[in-house]
Amino acid sequence: MIPNDRKYTRDHEWVKIEGSIAKLGITAHAAEALGDIVFVELPAVDKDVAIGDGYCVVESVKAVSNVYSSVSGKVVEVNEALDANPEKLNEDAYGQFIAAVEFTEVADNLMDAEAYEAFLAEQE
Amino acid sequence: MKSYVPNTEKERREMLSVLGLESMDELFSDIPADLRLNRPLDLPDGVSEIELRSILAGYALQNEDDGLLFRGAGAYSHYIPSVVPQLAMRSEFYTAYTPYQAEMSQGMLQALFEYQTVICRLTGMDVANASVYDGATAAAEAMIMLRDSKRRKKMLYSAALNPDVIAVIKTYAHCLGIETVEIPVGADGLTDISAIAANMEGAAGMIAAQPNYYGNIEDMQAISDAVHAANGLMVAYVNPITLGLMKRPAEYGADIAVGDGQPLGLPLSFGGPYVGFMATTAKLMRNLPGRIAGQTADAEGNRVFVLTLQAREQHIRREKASSNICSNQMLCAVMAAIYCCTMGPAGMKEVAQHNIAKAHYLAEQLAAIDGITLRYPETPFFNEFVVDTTLPAQELNDALKDIGITGGLVLPDGGMLWCATEMNAREEIDFLCDTIKSIMGGIR
Amino acid sequence: MRSSYKLIFERSREGRRAYDMPELDVPCACGTIPEGMRAVSRLDLPELGEVDLVRHYTNLSRRNFGVDNGFYPLGSCTMKYNPKINEELAAMFNSVHPRLDADMAQGCLRLMKDTEDMLCEICGMDAFTLQPAAGAHGELAGLMHIRAYHEHRGDTARTTIIVPDAAHGTNPASAVMAGFKVKEIKSAPDGGVDLDALRAAVGSDTAGLMLTNPSTLGLFERNIKKIAEIVHNAGGLLYYDGANLNAIMGIVRPGDMGFDVMHINLHKTFSTPHGGGGPGSGPVGVKSHLMPFMPVPVLKEDEDGMIVPDYDRPESIGKVKSLYGNFGVIVKAYCYIRSLGGRGLKEASENAVLNANYIMHRLRGAYGIPHDRTCMHECVVTPGELVDYGVHTSDIAKALIDRGYHPPTIYFPLIVHEAMMIEPTETESRETLDEFVDAMLDIAKVAKTDPGAIHAAPVTTPVGRPDEVAAARKPIVKYW
Structure with a gap:
């Protein structure tokens, strides 16, 4: 099930707005495509990010993938649980944010859950 | 002519006919005719093993390497126990490629895991890679680690590093746009620690050698403290043969320990193959370049070794990789590990004791000769030291050469860098000094 | 019987020793080490008797597989036979110190110079340096020449190296390490360079193009002449990745194809053993316009006929490695070239290509062949319809292990889905090739009737398939 409390990018990332904070993560589709995730290179707290920046790198055994930001702003929190347990992204991609950003701007080309589901179907 | 192609002419023709071809040439029809060589390579005709042996003996005869050796400067003559080359030359090891298929490469993978453990125990660091090309490239790779972990493109280095190490660092730094700043050497032959603080602004860290190029023992703790005080990382370039007697890099706060493993059981072999070792803290593990062997299990729970953390490497990360290294010096790393395990803790200590003792004996005897003075008489040293001579150093060396002795390396400033190891017996040293006395006396 | 094998640290017993040293015949000097730099504890290294140490490593070697054990068709790695004589002859130079005065090391220096000259003839280049320690190191050094060339012409806008998407991973990584940006171009359907993509990619920012020829598809x-023309007309230089040189010795030369700079892997084409991952050697060849930038020292012959290392080269890129390079490896390559001579080298390439085509021919039908035309020294095949039975490239690789073979290179090149890259080399006999193909055909048959048996492979090895995910998630990279 794709949660409808957040928005999605064509690169299979999600963004959930909670007041002035945007939580960023990857979708279950992305986690599955990467395979067993072995390491998440979390951004530094206080790092400035802009829309489209690769702010995080996710590694599986045989691949690496950039995760791109759909907001601009400053990282205020990272999900440190992923440091020790990167597999949480495979197990519960929608329940695990990667970084929380105090944002100034949100990308204007995001999809809602329904549109993302259609986008996935189209990709098949 | 020697051929390693087993198939006979007849078999080759049969194979061609299976492919529906008449001649070898047809296999190359994709190659435009005007690009082809269309003439035999202008090389000497192939030779038999007997002839090859005599050709190589001819080259070997042109070297004068069978006399007494008192030279180091980055490559050292140490005793190599027979077990080291004989075990490394098990052809299951030396004719294998990189252990991509773990199930049939457990021997090499475990040997590497053991090597990494040996390097960690020698240096006191948390994690080591499976080697890079040599000490100089290890230093250059450490510089890249500093840049990536500190996100600063400036590094300090001690002027008392081996000049080849400095040259390689500078070559790499130029391409990567990293600024390198030299910290000078004081009148005592040691890195000028007071110059570090003033230059650390914007620097990711510093690299200094122990012992330094002149053989002198640095106060690495003070260097490390100065670098850390400026929020930098400390890279220690160490001669591993000292570590049976001297403090390990982790114990004076090094963040990265690198060096050349040649003294650990590798022959001089005119400069290579040697092995560069790299070790670091757990915190910097993912910045470490190159292959790393790791432990895991199979489905039955047997301990299994694999190449791990591969997502750092070029074959996966391509242009985003921090290093391009692929082949390294695996077999040399295994030789170094075999050496350390042969020597054990007692042997490593004893060999270090011999080195420092022989060098001090040599220094004393040389300094007693009229016209020779120790350049840094107050500075402690390991198995190398610098002297100044009244007779030009090259003249002295040329005279020694005539009787089969390789004297100390002549430095650009006219000094001589001497070395003694466990390979130099007391009689040799006495003979050398008597010879020098007569040379210098004869000229005076 | 599966089993793990004790680590050497687990065999240690306090007080045992495998070394001995003579009595110290001079006064002890340990007291001269300043207090603060003395060791604070005993080194924690294993203590074994010599026989136990010897058995440990001997048994470890039995858990490993080299060319001397069996067929090793690892694509792009040229796992040919490593002649025994060359090991023995290289050891003749073990005691030569690299900082000897040049007049005392003429044998080593001349051997290096002679090797450089022979490599020039084989490759059609004007000069070689033997300093780089491996293929990727050669790439880096070669790209540094390209950088220096543009810099010295004041053409500082040339910051981009073009790399085909089929290239070895070292190519883009080396380019970045040499300070370039990388522009990747898509390959044409036949795996070659897409000329239109290349034309669109070149420009005033082009420093050069890196290319393997034969390509990574074998x-x-x-179109090499056209490619050279496009790159040169745009002001760029052409880099030859010599990983696949074993296909073309004595037949066509990189220098004649238009390449300006190249590297060779002595541990592939020139038969030096790979040592389970190294040492290799990656000599770099250049055309005359790049000679000023070669790393120091450059070997030259002085008026007395002596070979001397020349450091006085103001435009040099500097040094990429200490001293002269992996000299011991260079000696073995020299021995190989002299043993075979020009005719023998050509014979080697011809038979390497013949063997690869023979394998490809015999696998046709049972396996997919994405580019079915005469290949060079290696061929790329895929599981074809076997994936319908759930059998993938990695499964076939593991099944080959049970049949006594080292698997081919797998999942490379990246542009072929489920690739298996098979490089037999010239030193394999027809029956070895036949037996290997028979094993491949047997695997294809079993895959359709009993895919579970393929998935269970390997069963003959000392350990089963490792849990690589666990290894990467919770890295254990030393014994406590």
Whole structure:
């Protein structure tokens, strides 16, 4: 099930707005495509990010993938649980944010859950 | 002519006919005719093993390497126990490629895991890679680690590093746009620690050698403290043969320990193959370049070794990789590990004791000769030291050469860098000094 | 019987020793080490008797597989036979100190110079340096020449190296390490360079193009002249990745194809053993316009006929490695070239290509062949319809292990889905090739009737398939 409390990018990332904070993560589709995730290179707290920046790198055994930001702003929190347990992204991609950003701007080309589901179907 | 192609002419023709071809040439029809060589390579005709042996003996005869050796400067003559080359030359090891298929490469993978453990125990660091090309490239790779972990493109280095190490660092730094700043050497032959603080602004860290190029023992703790005080990382370039007697890099706060493993059981072999070792803290593990062997299990729970953390490497990360290294010096790393395990803790200590003792004996005897003075008489040293001579150093060396002795390396400033190891017996040293006395006396 | 094998640290017993040293015949000097730099504890290294140490490593070697054990068709790695005589002859130079005065090391220096000259003839280049320690190191050094060339012409806008998407991972990584940006171009359907993509990619920012020829698909790049023209007309230089040189010795030379700079892997084409991952050697060849930038020292012959290392080269890129390079490896390559001579080298390439085509021919039908035309020294095949039975490239690789073979290179090149890259080399006999193909055909048959048996492979090895995910998630990279 794709949660409808957040928005999605064509690169299979999600963004959930909670007041002035945007939580960023990857979708279950992305986690599955990467395979067993072995390491998440979390951004530094206080790092400035802009829309489209690769702010995080996710590694599986045989691949690496950039995760791109759909907001601009400053990282205020990272999900440190992923440091020790990167597999949480495979197990519960929608329940695990990667970084929380105090944002100034949100990308204007995001999809809602329904549109993302259609986008996935189209990709098949 | 020697051929390693087993198939006979007849078999080759049969194979061609299976492919529906008449001649070898047809296999190359994709190659435009005007690009082809269309003439035999202008090389000497192939030779038999007997002839090859005599050709190589001819080259070997042109070297004068069978006399007494008192030279180091980055490559050292140490005793190599027979077990080291004989075990490394098990052809299951030396004719294998990189252990991509773990199930049939457990021997090499475990040997590497053991090597990494040996390097960690020698240096006191948390994690080591499976080697890079040599000490100089290890230093250059450490510089890249500093840049990536500190996100600063400036590094300090001690002027008392081996000049080849400095040259390689500078070559790499130029391409990567990293600024390198030299910290000078004081009148005592040691890195000028007071110059570090003033230059650390914007620097990711510093690299200094122990012992330094002149053989002198640095106060690495003070260097490390100065670098850390400026929020930098400390890279220690160490001669591993000292570590049976001297403090390990982790114990004076090094963040990265690198060096050349040649003294650990590798022959001089005119400069290579040697092995560069790299070790670091757990915190910097993912910045470490190159292959790393790791432990895991199979489905039955047997301990299994694999190449791990591969997502750092070029074959996966391509242009985003921090290093391009692929082949390294695996077999040399295994030789170094075999050496350390042969020597054990007692042997490593004893060999270090011999080195420092022989060098001090040599220094004393040389300094007693009229016209020779120790350049840094107050500075402690390991198995190398610098002297100044009244007779030009090259003249002295040329005279020694005539009787089969390789004297100390002549430095650009006219000094001589001497070395003694466990390979130099007391009689040799006495003979050398008597010879020098007569040379210098004869000229005076 | 599966089993793990004790680590050497687990065999240690306090007080045992495998070394001995003579009595110290001079006064002890340990007291001269300043207090603060003395060791604070005993080194924690294993203590074993010599026989136990010897058995440990001997048994470890039995858990490993080299060319001397069996067929090793690892694509792009040229796992040919490593002649025994060359090991023995290289050891003749073990005691030569690299900082000897040049007049005392003429044998080593001359051997290096002679090797450089022979490599020039084989490759059609004007000069070689033997300093780089491996293929990727050669790439880096070669790209540094390209950088220096543009810099010295004041053409500082040339910051981009073009790399085909089929290239070895070292190519883009080396380019970045040499300070370039990388522009990746898509390959044409036949795996060669897409000329239109290349034309669109070149420009005033082009420093050069890196290319392997034969390509990583084992196919000769028929448009090479056109490619060279496009890159040169745009002001760029052409880099030759010599990983696949074993296909073309004595037949066509990189220098004649238009390449300006190249590297060779002595541990592939020139038969030096790979040592389970190294040492290799990656000599770099250049055309005359790049000679000023070669790393120091450059070996030259002085008026007395002596070979001397020349450091006085103001435009040099500097040094990429200490001293002269992996000299011991260079000696073995020299021995190989002299043993075979020009005719023998050509014979080696011809038979390498014949063997690869023979394998490809016999696998046709049972396996997919994405580019079915005469290949060079290696061929790329895929599981074809076997994936319908759930059998993938990695499964076939593991099944080959049970049949006594080292698997081919797998999942490379990246542009072929489920690739298996098979490089037999010239030193394999027809029956070895036949037996290997028979094993491949047997695997294909079993895959359709009993895919579970393939998935269970390997069963003959000392350990089963490792849990690589666990290894990467919770890295254990030393014994406590």
